[in-house]
Amino acid sequence: MATASTSAELREQNRSRALALVHESGGSLTRVELAELLDVTRTTAAALVSDLSALNLILEHDADPTGRRGRPTTNISPHPEGPVVLAAEVANDRITVAEVAIGGQLKNRKDVKLESGDPAEAVDQLDQVLHERRANLASNCAGIGVAMHGLVDDDSGLVVQAPNLGWENVPLGRRLRQSHRLPVKVDNDATLGALVEAKRGAGRLARTMLYLRSTVGIGGGLVFDGTPAPSRRGWHGEFGHLPFGDTRHRCRCGAHGCWENAINQLALAAAAGIEADPVEANAAADDVLNRAKAGDAEANNAVARICGILGRGLGSLINALDPEVIVLSGHVQRLYETDPATTVDALMSASMRAHRQSLPPVRSGVVEHPALAGAAEAILTDLIDSPTRLLAPN
Ligand SMILES: [Zn+2]
Numbered sequence: 001m002a003t004a005s006t007s008a009e010l011r012e013q014n015r016s017r018a019l020a021l022v023h024e025s026g027g028s029l030t031r032v033e034l035a036e037l038l039d040v041t042r043t044t045a046a047a048l049v050s051d052l053s054a055l056n057l058i059l060e061h062d063a064d065p066t067g068r069r070g071r072p073t074t075n076i077s078p079h080p081e082g083p084v085v086l087a088a089e090v091a092n093d094r095i096t097v098a099e100v101a102i103g104g105q106l107k108n109r110k111d112v113k114l115e116s117g118d119p120a121e122a123v124d125q126l127d128q129v130l131h132e133r134r135a136n137l138a139s140n141c142a143g144i145g146v147a148m149h150g151l152v153d154d155d156s157g158l159v160v161q162a163p164n165l166g167w168e169n170v171p172l173g174r175r176l177r178q179s180h181r182l183p184v185k186v187d188n189d190a191t192l193g194a195l196v197e198a199k200r201g202a203g204r205l206a207r208t209m210l211y212l213r214s215t216v217g218i219g220g221g222l223v224f225d226g227t228p229a230p231s232r233r234g235w236h237g238e239f240g241h242l243p244f245g246d247t248r249h250r251c252r253c254g255a256h257g258c259w260e261n262a263i264n265q266l267a268l269a270a271a272a273g274i275e276a277d278p279v280e281a282n283a284a285a286d287d288v289l290n291r292a293k294a295g296d297a298e299a300n301n302a303v304a305r306i307c308g309i310l311g312r313g314l315g316s317l318i319n320a321l322d323p324e325v326i327v328l329s330g331h332v333q334r335l336y337e338t339d340p341a342t343t344v345d346a347l348m349s350a351s352m353r354a355h356r357q358s359l360p361p362v363r364s365g366v367v368e369h370p371a372l373a374g375a376a377e378a379i380l381t382d383l384i385d386s387p388t389r390l391l392a393p394n
Contacts, residue, residue: 011051012388014038018048019384022058022076023102024200031060032073049076056082056140057102057387078103083142083383085376086130089189089369090114090148092164092216093279095126097133098369100145100376102384104200106369119167126172127179134180142383143183144176145375147192149217154234157186163252164216185378190219190237191228192374193329193365198223199377201367202327210323210360212239212314213370214331216281218260222321244313262309265331272302285331289338300339307339311346318351318360329365336362 021037022029029037035045052058059079084099087106091114098109115125126146134141150162157173173186194203194211203209203223212220218240222229229236238253240260247257261267265285269276272291276284291299310332317323328336336343340362348356367373 011048012386014040014044014048015051015387016385018045019052019057019102019387022052022078023104023380023384026103026105026200028075028077030073030075034076052387053079055387058082081139083140084137085142085379086133086137086144087372087376088126088130088144088146089371089375090122090126090146090162090165092149095129096369096372097129098372098376099133099137100373100380101139102380104196104373104377104380106372106376109369109372117166119165119170122165122167123170123172123175127176130176130180141182143185143379144180145192145377145379146172146176146184146186147189147371147375148172148186149189149215149219151235151238152186152188154185154187154191157184159186160235161253163254183379183382185375187375187378188219188221188234188237189213189215189371189374191221191234192378193367193370194221194223194237194327194374195226195228196367196370196374196377197327197329197365198226201370202363202365203325206323206325208322208324210317210321210326211237211329211365212326212332213329213365214240214260214264216264216278218264218332222323239313239317242313242316244309244316259309259313263306263313263332263335268302268306268331268335271305272299285334289334292338303335303339304342307335307342308346310335311343311348312350314343314362315347315350315355318347318355322355323360325360326362327365328362329370333364337364 035042056079058076060074060076078101082101084101087098087100089096094114095112098106100106112129116122148159151160159167159170159172161168173184176184190213193213197203198209209223220239221237241253241255241258243257244259245257245262249261250256251258251261265281268288269284272288274284288299288302292303
């Protein structure tokens with residue numbers, strides 16, 4: 001945010017800071033707490049609250065009637081009829097859409113089967129699904145955020161390569177902007193998940209967070225002080241395509257020996273002797289993990305084998321990136337939670353002695369549906385940065 005030079009700019013900056021606090025509190029804050037956190041007088045806080053209420057961004061209501069807080073104040077929460085962002089995630093077999101308002105809660109999440117493997121038809125379907133959802137919205141739509149399982153040019157929203165969908169150079173961002181005339185953000189699902197997990201999840205307060213998320217493929221990101229680590233085109237974090245797997249195996253990305261093929265749901269099912277179809281991969285992996293938790297020896301062996309490969313990769317990433325905390329989401333999180341001992345043993349065996357003395361903690365992600373939440377967060381951040389400018393009537 002730029003430094004304010006006029007009193008109007010300063011007031012807008014304070015509105016933005018107040019709205020950010022309401023958003024990050026996840027729902028509820030008192031007016032007295034807001035004044036303290038902003039380090040402004042109660043009169044100034046009251047004026048900011050009044051501005052943001054007039055914009056339908058927040059709602060002020062009576063505080064806890066028990067009066068435990070000792071002095072009269074009011075609670076401030078995101079306005080129930082405030083603007084929402086439509087967030088979508090395109091996976092290899094489905095489109096998931098939800099509404100996300102200030103405060104970050106997801107509402108009305110719904111899966112729709114992806115009708116076609118053809119990129120142009122899939123984009124048409126996504127566009128249609130978004131229009132239908134917008135037509136039924138009770139609130140103002142502030143923009144659209146889309147999480148893609150692949151490499152994305154995050155400025156234009158061009159999907160450069162989505163290996164599991166078979167998409168290459170699909171101009172998704174441009175198409176949605178033209179169709180909806182709204183701010184549109186398209187980015188990689190793991191990059192978006194990493195950002196939201198760093199901002200208000202398991203990586204909060206850590207300066208460097210290594211994030212690994214697996215759905216069908218495995219992606220990730222390194223977040224530094226709340227921002228993705230810089231890279232040439234924003235394509236860093238494709239940790240699933242590091243050659244920690246069997247080099248005889250060619251991955252759909254074009255490389256050989258990719259890690260994700262050695263630890264994904266299909267690999268876990270195969271380790272337990274199940275030849276699953278890709279569409280049944282999730283169910284097959286869940287079955288193996290559930291059997292392992294119930295004490296089935298064969299399933300436990302399969303989980304241990306895959307956790308060994310997961311742990312060795314994590315140890316290598318610690319050597320390469322020296323993160324303060326590692327956050328896991330999706331299938332890799334479930335693997336780790338099922339057999340943390342084997343994962344950590346393998347992680348130790350792959351990490352340099354200097355790292356072993358002080359390993360970064362491995363945590364489970366806490367943000368629900370991180371890709372959707374992250375896709376919305378990008379648009380919400382712009383809204384929070386300049387609430388009046390973005391909501392002023394044209
Ligand atoms: Zn690959």
